Amino acid sequence: MEGKLAQFATLNQKDKVAAYQALFNELISREDQTNLPADIHTLVDNVVNQESVGLVISRLILSELVKALSEGKVKNTELKKAIVQDTLDIIQPRVVSYEEQINTLRFQLANILEEAEEWSEAARVLMGISLDSGQRALPDQEKLQVYIRIVRLLLEDEDSVQAERFYNRAALLAHTTTDKETLLSFKLCQARISDYSRKFLEAASRYHELSWVPEIDEDERSHMLSAAMTCAVLAPAGPNRSRVLASLCRDERTQELPSFKIMEKMFRDRILRSNEIKEFEGTLKPHQLARIEISNNDRLAASVVADDDEVHDPTVSTRKGPSTVLDRAVMEHNLLASSKVYNNITFRGLGALLDVTPGAAENMARKMIEQGRLKGTIDQVEKLISFEVMGEEDDAQGKAGGLGDVEQVEEDTGAPFTKRWDMQIRITAANVESIVQHLTEKGLVSFGTIQA
Incomplete structure (x- = not known):
C-alpha cells in the first residue's frame, strides 16, 4: 500500500487523479474488508497531509469515500463506524478545506450511533456540524431539522438542560418552515421540554393537542395521550389543572389507558391512597420521579409545631415536606380534596392526612392560598385552617338540602x-x-x- 502511494508521488497531476481513484475503487470493492479501515486510513492520511497530492485530488477521494459509505458499500456497521471516525480525526484539523465532506460524515456517524441507541454521542456529533459557515451555510429549514434532532437525542438520555439550549435555537427558526412533519416534530419537542422542565400543565395541553393530529401514527397518538394524562396528574393542584383534567376526562380515548383511574379520582377531588400512588409511580419516567429539595424557609416553617406534646407524640409525622415531584403533586391534591370534605381542619389533622408535620401542612396550605389555588384562611392562634365553601366553584353547595333553585350569575366561558x-x-x-x-x-x- 505504502509502496503504491510512493510511486504516485512521481506521477504528473493528471495521472495522479486516475491512479488515486483506481486505488480507492480497488480497496472499496474487495470481498474481504477486514483490513479496509487500516488501508483507508493510510490513503486518507496520504491525500490530506501530503502537499504534493493537492487539494483537488484529496477532495475527490474524500467525496468518493463519502459516496461509497452512503451507498452501503461497507456492509459491516462496526467497520463503517471505525472508518468514519478515523477519517474525521484525520481531516478535522483542516475543516476549512473539507467542510462539506466533514458535515456529511458527521451525519453518517450520527445515524450509526443513533441506531446503536448511543443518544448523547449522536447528539454531540451533530453539534460539531458547521451550520453557519460562510462557505456553505445550510438553509434555515435544514438547520431547524438538525436542532430538532439534537433535542430529541438529548432528551432520550434525560439531558434536558442541553436539550433546552438547542430547543431555544430551534424556536428562533420555527417560523421559517411550512413543512408539516418538521412542525409536528418541533411541537413534540415543545411538549417534551415542558415535561422535563416540570411545566406539567403546559406539557399536558401540548401532548393532548398532538394526540388529535391524524398524520401521527395511532400508537404514537396513544402514547402522547398517556403522557398528557401523566403530566396532568403531576401538575400543581388548582383551577388550571382542573380544566385540563376535565378536558382529558371528556376524551373517550382516555378510559382505555392505565392512568385513567387515578386521573378520574383527581378530577372528582377524591383523596388518593398510598396503594393507588404506588401503582401509578411505576409508570413514571426518571425525571418525573426527581427528588426536590426543601428551601431553608420552608424547612424552618415546617419545623414549627403546635405544642410540646407533639414533639414526643409518636403518631405525629416527622416529614417536613414532599420529597419528589409525584409526592408534591399528591399532597397538594389531597389538601385540595380535603377542602371539599371539611369546612375546617387543624394543622395536626391536616398533617396526619398528608403524612407531614403540622408545620409543613400549614406551610403547604399557606402557599396554595397565596397562589390562588386554594380558597381559605389560616388562624395560627387556633391552629386551624378554614376552607371557603361558598365560592364561585362551590356554589352548588348553596342548593344542598332541598333549598330549591338559586338564581346564579355565571361567567360566559x-x-x-x-x-x-x-x-x-x-x-x-x-x-x-x-x-x-x-x-x-x-x-x-x-x-x-x-x-x-
Missing part, C-alpha cells in the same frame, strides 16, 4: 359542554343531599361526629 357537565354535577349533588336529608328525618340513617 364560551364552553357549552363544560357548562353542561358542571350543571349535571350540581343537580346530582343536590339530589343526593336531598335524599340523605329525607332519610335522616325518617330516622333511617344517622351520622357520628367526625373530628379532623
Whole structure:
C-alpha cells in the first residue's frame, strides 16, 4: 500500500487523479474488508497531509469515500463506524478545506450511533456540524431539522438542560418552515421540554393537542395521550389543572389507558391512597420521579409545631415536606380534596392526612392560598385552617338540602359542554343531599361526629 502511494508521488497531476481513484475503487470493492479501515486510513492520511497530492485530488477521494459509505458499500456497521471516525480525526484539523465532506460524515456517524441507541454521542456529533459557515451555510429549514434532532437525542438520555439550549435555537427558526412533519416534530419537542422542565400543565395541553393530529401514527397518538394524562396528574393542584383534567376526562380515548383511574379520582377531588400512588409511580419516567429539595424557609416553617406534646407524640409525622415531584403533586391534591370534605381542619389533622408535620401542612396550605389555588384562611392562634365553601366553584353547595333553585350569575366561558357537565354535577349533588336529608328525618340513617 505504502509502496503504491510512493510511486504516485512521481506521477504528473493528471495521472495522479486516475491512479488515486483506481486505488480507492480497488480497496472499496474487495470481498474481504477486514483490513479496509487500516488501508483507508493510510490513503486518507496520504491525500490530506501530503502537499504534493493537492487539494483537488484529496477532495475527490474524500467525496468518493463519502459516496461509497452512503451507498452501503461497507456492509459491516462496526467497520463503517471505525472508518468514519478515523477519517474525521484525520481531516478535522483542516475543516476549512473539507467542510462539506466533514458535515456529511458527521451525519453518517450520527445515524450509526443513533441506531446503536448511543443518544448523547449522536447528539454531540451533530453539534460539531458547521451550520453557519460562510462557505456553505445550510438553509434555515435544514438547520431547524438538525436542532430538532439534537433535542430529541438529548432528551432520550434525560439531558434536558442541553436539550433546552438547542430547543431555544430551534424556536428562533420555527417560523421559517411550512413543512408539516418538521412542525409536528418541533411541537413534540415543545411538549417534551415542558415535561422535563416540570411545566406539567403546559406539557399536558401540548401532548393532548398532538394526540388529535391524524398524520401521527395511532400508537404514537396513544402514547402522547398517556403522557398528557401523566403530566396532568403531576401538575400543581388548582383551577388550571382542573380544566385540563376535565378536558382529558371528556376524551373517550382516555378510559382505555392505565392512568385513567387515578386521573378520574383527581378530577372528582377524591383523596388518593398510598396503594393507588404506588401503582401509578411505576409508570413514571426518571425525571418525573426527581427528588426536590426543601428551601431553608420552608424547612424552618415546617419545623414549627403546635405544642410540646407533639414533639414526643409518636403518631405525629416527622416529614417536613414532599420529597419528589409525584409526592408534591399528591399532597397538594389531597389538601385540595380535603377542602371539599371539611369546612375546617387543624394543622395536626391536616398533617396526619398528608403524612407531614403540622408545620409543613400549614406551610403547604399557606402557599396554595397565596397562589390562588386554594380558597381559605389560616388562624395560627387556633391552629386551624378554614376552607371557603361558598365560592364561585362551590356554589352548588348553596342548593344542598332541598333549598330549591338559586338564581346564579355565571361567567360566559364560551364552553357549552363544560357548562353542561358542571350543571349535571350540581343537580346530582343536590339530589343526593336531598335524599340523605329525607332519610335522616325518617330516622333511617344517622351520622357520628367526625373530628379532623
